[in-house]
Each structure stands twice: as C-alpha cells, then as structure tokens.
Amino acid sequence: MTRSTTAHGRDVVAASSAEVIGTSVLERTDADEQLEPEQELMTINLGPHHPATHGVLRLLVSLQGETVIDLKPIMGYVHTGIEKNCEDKSYWKVIPFVERMDYLSYFFNMEAFVGCVERMLELDIPPRAKYLRVIHMELNRLHSHLVWLGTSALDLGAMSMFFYCFRERDRILDLFEMSTGQRMHTRYFQVGGVFEDIPVGFERKVREFTSEFPSRIDQYEALLTNNEIFLQRTKGVGIVSRERLLELGVTGPLLRAAGEPWDLRKADPYLSYGDFEFNIPVGTVGDGWDRFRCRVQEMRESTRIIEQALDGLPEGPVLANDRKIVLPPRHELSTSMEALIHHFKLVTEGFRVPPGEAYYAIESPRGELGCFVLADGSAKPARVHFRDPSFVNLQSFRDMCVGEYVADLIQNLAMLDPILGGIDR
Amino acid sequence: MPDAPGLELVAAELNKAHPGSVLGTYHDRGQACLIAGPEQIREILAWLRDTPGQEYTFLASVHGVDYLPAEPRFGVHYELLNMARVERLRVRAAVADPGGEQLPEVPSVCDEWPTADHQEREVYDFFGIVFRGHPDLRRILMPEDYVGWPQRRDFPMGGEPVIFTNTEREVPGWYA
Numbered sequence: 252m253t254r255s256t257t258a259h260g261r262d263v264v265a266a267s268s269a270e271v272i273g274t275s276v277l278e279r280t281d282a283d284e285q286l287e288p289e290q291e292l293m294t295i296n297l298g299p300h301h302p303a304t305h306g307v308l309r310l311l312v313s314l315q316g317e318t319v320i321d322l323k324p325i326m327g328y329v330h331t332g333i334e335k336n337c338e339d340k341s342y343w344k345v346i347p348f349v350e351r352m353d354y355l356s357y358f359f360n361m362e363a364f365v366g367c368v369e370r371m372l373e374l375d376i377p378p379r380a381k382y383l384r385v386i387h388m389e390l391n392r393l394h395s396h397l398v399w400l401g402t403s404a405l406d407l408g409a410m411s412m413f414f415y416c417f418r419e420r421d422r423i424l425d426l427f428e429m430s431t432g433q434r435m436h437t438r439y440f441q442v443g444g445v446f447e448d449i450p451v452g453f454e455r456k457v458r459e460f461t462s463e464f465p466s467r468i469d470q471y472e473a474l475l476t477n478n479e480i481f482l483q484r485t486k487g488v489g490i491v492s493r494e495r496l497l498e499l500g501v502t503g504p505l506l507r508a509a510g511e512p513w514d515l516r517k518a519d520p521y522l523s524y525g526d527f528e529f530n531i532p533v534g535t536v537g538d539g540w541d542r543f544r545c546r547v548q549e550m551r552e553s554t555r556i557i558e559q560a561l562d563g564l565p566e567g568p569v570l571a572n573d574r575k576i577v578l579p580p581r582h583e584l585s586t587s588m589e590a591l592i593h594h595f596k597l598v599t600e601g602f603r604v605p606p607g608e609a610y611y612a613i614e615s616p617r618g619e620l621g622c623f624v625l626a627d628g629s630a631k632p633a634r635v636h637f638r639d640p641s642f643v644n645l646q647s648f649r650d651m652c653v654g655e656y657v658a659d660l661i662q663n664l665a666m667l668d669p670i671l672g673g674i675d676r
Numbered sequence: 677m678p679d680a681p682g683l684e685l686v687a688a689e690l691n692k693a694h695p696g697s698v699l700g701t702y703h704d705r706g707q708a709c710l711i712a713g714p715e716q717i718r719e720i721l722a723w724l725r726d727t728p729g730q731e732y733t734f735l736a737s738v739h740g741v742d743y744l745p746a747e748p749r750f751g752v753h754y755e756l757l758n759m760a761r762v763e764r765l766r767v768r769a770a771v772a773d774p775g776g777e778q779l780p781e782v783p784s785v786c787d788e789w790p791t792a793d794h795q796e797r798e799v800y801d802f803f804g805i806v807f808r809g810h811p812d813l814r815r816i817l818m819p820e821d822y823v824g825w826p827q828r829r830d831f832p833m834g835g836e837p838v839i840f841t842n843t844e845r846e847v848p849g850w851y852a
Contacts, residue, residue, distance in 0.1 A: 327817035334802075335826055339833050370705060500735060500791025518762045607704050610755055610766065612736065621737050621755065633829070638737035638755070646794050675817055 292320070297660075299328045305402060305664060306671030312657065319652045319660055324645055330675040337635035341601030342368055343578070345635060347438045349622075352637060353673030354435070355398055358384075358391040359615040361440040363622035363637065366521065367611035368442050371604050371626055372576060378565045380444035381523040386457065386560045387430070387439060389553040393464070394423045395616040396546050396553075403543075403665035404475060407484050412474060419467055422460055429453055442602075443577035444570035454561055461554050461561075468550055475543070485539035489651035489663040493537065499650070500643045503618025505667065508545045509537030515614035527559045542666040576602045601630035608634075617641050617668060639673040678763060683708040686730070686765075693727075694719045699770060709766040714752070714782045717769045721785055724756060724765065732756035732765055735789045740799035741768075744829040748772035750805060752782055771805060784810040802827035 298309035307328035313321040333352055337345045349364045350357040362384060369376065401416030424434040430449045431437035439446050475481045491499075493509040506513055514531045516524040532548035534541025570577045578597055579590035604626040612621040618640030625634035644667060651663040678686060680703040687698045687710060697716035702709050712720050724732040737755040750771040757764050771780045784807035786792045796807040797816040804825035807813055815822060824831060 327815075327819070330817040332826065335831075335833065338829075373705060497734060498790050500789075513759060518759070608709075608741075609705060609707055610737070610753075610764070612764075619736060623737070623739055623741075623753065623755075625741055625743075634741050634827075636737075636739040636741075638739070642794060642798075643737075643791060646791065 291315070299325075305669060306674075308664075308669065308671050308674075310660075312652075312660065314657055317656045317658070319655055319657055322649045322652050322660070324648060326645075326671065326674050328675065329671055333676045334635050334637065337632060339631065341630045342604060342632060343442060343597070343601055345632065346441065347436065349635070349637065350436045350438065351672065352676050353615070353617075353620075353639060353641065353670045355395040355670055356391055356615045356617070356620070356673075357436050358388045358440065359613060359620050360637070361438070362388060362522075363611060363613050363615075363620050364624070364635070365440045365442050366613065367609050367622040367624045368604060370609045370611050371607055371624060372442070372602075374443060374571055374573060374576060376444045376571050377568050378523065379448075379567045380569045380571075382560050382564050383445050383449060383569060384440060385522055385524065385527075386557055386564075387427070387445075389556045389560070390423050390426060390457075392553045392616045393550055394420050396550050397423070399546065399616075399665075399668045400471065400543075403668070404481075406661050406665040407481060409475065409478070409481065412471065415467070415471060415474070419464065426453070426456060426460065429456060441570070441578065443573065444568070448569045454564070457557065457561060461558050464554050465551060468547060468554075472547060482540070484659075484662050485543060485666070487536070488539045488655065488659045489666060490536060490538045491647055491650045495650060496537070496647060499647045501618065501647045503614070503616070503640055503644065504542060504545045504549065505537075505618070505644055505647065507531060508534035508541035510535055515612060515619060519612075521611075521613055523560070524556075526563060527556050529553075529556050529559075539662055539666040546668075603628060603630050604632070612638070615640055617670065617673070618644060637673075637676060639676065641669040641671075641673045642676075645669050645674060678708045678765060679703070680708075683710070683765075686710070686724075689727075690720060690723060693723055707764070707766065709768055711768050711770050714769040714771050714780075717752075717754070717767070718783050718785055718788070720767060721754060721756070722788065724767070730758075731760065732758050732763075734759055735785075735791050736764070738785075738792050738795035738799065740803040740805055740827065742803060742827065742829045750780055750803060752799060752805060754785075779804045779806045781806045781808050783808050784813075786810050801825075804828070 293314045295312050295314060297312055298304040299307040309325040311323045311325060312319055333348055337348055340348060345364060346361055349360045352360055397416040397420040401413040404412035427437055428434045430453050431439040493511050496506050496509050510533055512531045512533050517531055529552045532545045534545050574593050579594050583590035584594055606626055606628040608625040610621055610623045612619050620640055621638035623636040624632050627633040648667055652660045683701050683703050687701045690698050694716055697720050698710055698712055700711040724730045734757040735754060736757045739753050741751040741753060743749055743751060748770045750773065752769040752771060754767040755764060756767060769782055771782055773780055782805055784796055786796060794816060796810055797813060799805050800807060800813055801815045801818050802825060814820065818826065
C-alpha cells in the first residue's frame with residue numbers, strides 16, 4: 252500500500268501497513284487515508300447541562316472510538332461578577348456575597364474573606380469564636396463531602412448512596428439552621444468573630460450527630476468499598492502523578508490522594524486548628540479510588556475535630572471587643588447610646604480598613620481557598636479576588652482523561668469534585 | 677513568610693543575579709512582596725524556584741489588580757509558596773497602561789508553571805492584560821464576544837443595558 256499526498260507540505264509515503272499504524276490519526280486524516288469507523292476522530296460536546304457535569308460545565312471532547320484524545324473545558328455559564336460587585340459593597344456587606352460563590356462550602360468562603368480582612372485590620376478574635384468557626388467549617392466539610400459522595404456514586408450507578416448521603420446532609424443543615432437561622436448561606440461569621448453564640452441544646456445535637464456519624468460512614472463504606480462495580484470503575488482510573496499535580500497547582504484531596512500530605516490545617520494552622528489532634532489521609536496511587544478513600548477518611552477526621560472542639564470549647568465572648576469594627580450585640584442597643592451610634596455608623600457606612608493588600612488561604616473541602624483583598628483606606632474593598640480551588644483543579648482534568656475511555660471521563664469528573672459556582676464566581 | 681530583612685536579602689540577591697529586576701519591596705502585616713518589572717517576571721520566578729535556599733516551587737495563585745489612580749496602573753500578582761518551610765512570597769509585576777486602545781503586555785509563565793494557564797486567561801478576561809506567549813489566550817468566564825475589561829476600576833458598575841417591559845418597544849432590535 253503506497254500513498255503520497257502533500258499534507259503539511261511534505262510527502263507522506265507509507266510503504267507498509269505497519270508504518271501506517273505508527274502515524275497519528277490526525278496525520279492519517281490529513282493524508283486522506285481511509286480509516287476504520289472506530290479510528291475516526293469525533294468531537295462531541297458534553298454539557299453545559301449534562302447532569303453528570305456537576306453544574307453548568309461544558310466539555311469539548313475529541314474521541315477516537317471510545318478513547319478520549321483531547322478535551323477542553325469551557326466555563327463561565329454561571330459567572331455573575333461577584334468579584335466586581337464586591338468592590339461596590341462595604342466590607343461587611345461582601346460577606347453574604349462571597350458565600351454564594353462555591354455554594355457547597357459557604358462557611359469556607361466566609362472564613363477566607365473575613366480572615367483576610369481581619370489580617371488587614373490586625374484584629375484578633377476571641378478563642379470561643381475561633382472554636383465556633385472550626386465547628387461550623389468542619390460540619391460544612393462533612394456537608395460538602397456528603398454531596399460529593401452522593402452525586403459521584405450516583406454517576407456510577409449507585410442510586411441509593413444519594414439518598415443515604417442526603418439524609419445525613421439534611422441533619423447537618425438542620426444543625427446550621429439551629430445555630431445560625433439559615434440552612435445555607437448563613438452569614439454567620441463576621442469580621443471580629445461570629446454573629447451570635449450557639450443556642451442552648453446545639454452542643455447536644457452536634458454530639459448526637461458526631462457520635463452517630465462514624466457508623467453512617469461505615470454504612471457508606473459497606474455499600475461502596477467492596478462493591479465490584481465501584482472498584483472496577485475507579486481503580487487505576489484517572490491517575491495523574493504527584494509532580495504533575497503540583498505543577499498544575501492542584502491542592503486538596505486530589506493532591507493528597509496522590510501521596511502528598513499537604514493540608515493547610517496542619518501546615519499553617521489558622522484559627523484554632525493547632526489545638527486539635529487529627530490525621531491527614533493520603534493515598535498512594537492517585538486514582539479515583541484513592542480520591543474516594545481520602546475524602547471518606549477526611550469525613551472521619553472532621554468528625555474527630557468537631558468532637559474535640561466541643562470538648563474544649565472555651566467560655567467567653569464570641570465577638571472581638573473593638574466596637575469600631577464589630578457590630579455591637581443586639582441587647583446593647585437598647586441600653587447603650589454609644590452602641591446605638593456605632594451600630595448605625597457601621598450599618599450605613601461600615602468600617603474603614605487601612606490601605607494595603609493581603610492574601611489569606613485556608614483549606615476548603617476542595618483545596619486551597621485563597622482570598623486576596625486590596626484596601627484603599629475607604630469602607631469598600633478596592634479588589635476582592637478568590638483563588639478558587641475548583642477553578643485551578645479543573646486544569647488537571649485533561650491529564651486525567653486523555654487516553655482513557657469516555658465513560659471514565661464521567662468518573663474522573665465526579666472524583667475531581669468541581670463546583671461551578673466557585674469556578675465561575 | 678520571609679521577614680523584612682530576609683525580604684531585602686532576597687531582593688538584593690535577585691538584583692545581583694538579574695540586574696534591575698526588583699523595583700521595590702514591601703513588608704506589610706506579616707506579608708512579603710517583591711515588586712518587579714513585567715519583562716523580568718520569568719527570570720524572577722525561575723530564580724525563586726530554582727535557587728537553593730529559596731525553592732518557592734508552588735505557584736499558588738495568579739491574579740490581576742487595578743491600582744487606579746496609581747502608576748504603574750496594573751499589577752499581576754504571583755503568590756508563591758515554599759511547601760517545606762510553609763512560606764509565602766508575593767511577586768507583583770508592575771504593569772503600566774500604554775493608554776488608548778493598546779493593551780498592556782506581560783510575558784506568560786504558562787509553559788513552566790502550567791497552573792497559570794486558566795489564571796492568566798482570567799486576568800486577560802477581566803483586565804485586558806495580554807500574556808505574551810500564552811498558548812490559548814481567550815476569554816474564560818465572560819462571553820467570548822464581550823467588549824470591555826470589566827474588572828478595571830474605570831469600568832462602570834451596572835453598565836449593562838436592561839430591557840424593561842415598559843421600554844421594550846423602544847429598545848432597537850428587541851421588539852419586532
């Protein structure tokens with residue numbers, strides 16, 4: 252078989268079929284060669300509304316038969332200009348705004364922003380507030396991982412997991428409702444502490460939950476860990492080496508599953524994470540299975556942190572004492588003239604932050620969530636930027652999928668756990 | 677974080693290795709920052725990554741800032757992280773606005789730090805800063821036919837035309 256064309260300005264001469272197999276599909280298509288139907292390239296569009304894309308993510312996938320040979324994510328479908336809008340709000344009005352970015356980790360978004368502003372103000376918050384923040388953030392991590400586990404298992408056909416996970420998730424939302432008044436987007440953290448002390452009975456409810464939750468994790472594991480279908484779908488799928496993940500800036504459970512024990516709660520203990528004893532689960536291979544195991548183990552560790560935080564919960568105020576920055580507690584308004592004046596000033600105008608810029612990073616359920624704030628000395632930030640872990644982690648998706656089957660693409664996306672609200676902001 | 681004298685040492689060594697690369701430093705509220713000329717940004721990041729004793733290997737974040745009315749107007753921030761020492765260092769490329777229709781330019785670091793790919797596209801999308809050498813510099817979050825650089829400080833808030841029910845007959849191209 253001999254063929255001669257002038258593709259790319261040079262002759263492609265194939266003397267034998269053995270040589271033809273060696274050249275790439277693209278070259279062979281350019282060379283007008285007759286390909287078998289399963290060898291032809293097909294570009295398909297996945298999303299933005301495919302249910303398995305975990306949000307409005309669109310993927311342009313080039314397939315050769317069933318094998319993914321290229322992939323491009325296209326996003327921006329839920330971009331709402333939150334960062335721009337923050338520049339038009341006083342600092343404390345930004346808090347409910349940024350919560351709505353990554354809608355599964357709202358306490359983390361709040362902590363990233365509030366912590367960054369506290370760093371700029373050099374404001375230290377009372378120990379009780381730190382502990383309450385930790386309790387709520389770890390409950391939020393459980394909530395986020397439960398939604399991930401339920402939907403990911405659903406993608407792989409495990410329908411019942413979805414209901415089990417959402418049963419426990421609902422209990423966490425009930426706890427949030429009890430302490431903050433809202434199930435999602437609570438605006439519980441403020442610059443200087445938390446909005447209110449936890450109500451009577453909250454601690455008992457959380458303890459009931461944490462004592463029961465490990466047995467629920469056992470149930471999830473009983474359903475999935477030795478499930479033949481689940482094992483076959485996840486084992487050895489979507490492996491990206493640890494070096495490549497670090498180059499791509501990937502953090503969180505994805506990086507830990509590849510064997511890198513990097514967790515900001517341990518490495519750079521913000522709030523009161525230094526007080527607690529917990530482990531960082533790491534994987535070995537970095538496939539879908541390791542990612543699943545890491546997150547499930549993280550849920551156990553989070554439960555331990557919550558219990559320790561409840562045990563050691565210090566007494567005292569939940570708000571810093573600086574009334575120039577912190578909204579005065581409700582009861583002071585009816586007895587103190589100064590509190591009323593400052594409440595009025597803070598609500599109408601807000602506090603001013605001295606000029607400067609700061610970057611503050613925390614460990615969200617998906618990795619390093621960084622917040623950058625530029626202050627120009629006024630009561631509104633001049634720039635708010637969020638380094639969202641989903642946005643950065645999504646770059647590793649191509650490496651996970653290329654060369655594997657299109658069915659594994661769905662599994663890889665599920666184990667990547669991107670939240671499009673956070674990616675698009 | 678390197679402390680204030682440590683930051684000056686880093687800046688002096690960098691200026692020795694690449695003369696004129698560091699334009700300034702500041703150390704504020706525990707955070708260290710090197711201000712650099714945009715053209716030397718690749719050399720600076722590579723030096724900070726490869727020099728023994730520095731080893732800021734992890735590029736945590738790339739983002740743009742508009743310092744209007746200050747000059748130079750734009751900043752592209754590279755948040756570096758040394759994972760072994762848990763030290764962060766910010767490098768700010770100070771980018772001047774060439775004015776008019778011209779867009780400011782910064783060399784892309786995308787080939788050596790692949791994590792910068794999406795983030796440089798985001799900076800381009802919102803600030804109109806062109807990353808020279810980026811393989812695929814397109815808008816990433818805004819629609820691809822969008823005109824303007826929305827995160828610039830002189831871009832108006834709420835400038836999008838909205839069609840209300842009572843004015844929809846007057847808006848051209850909408851009604852009939």
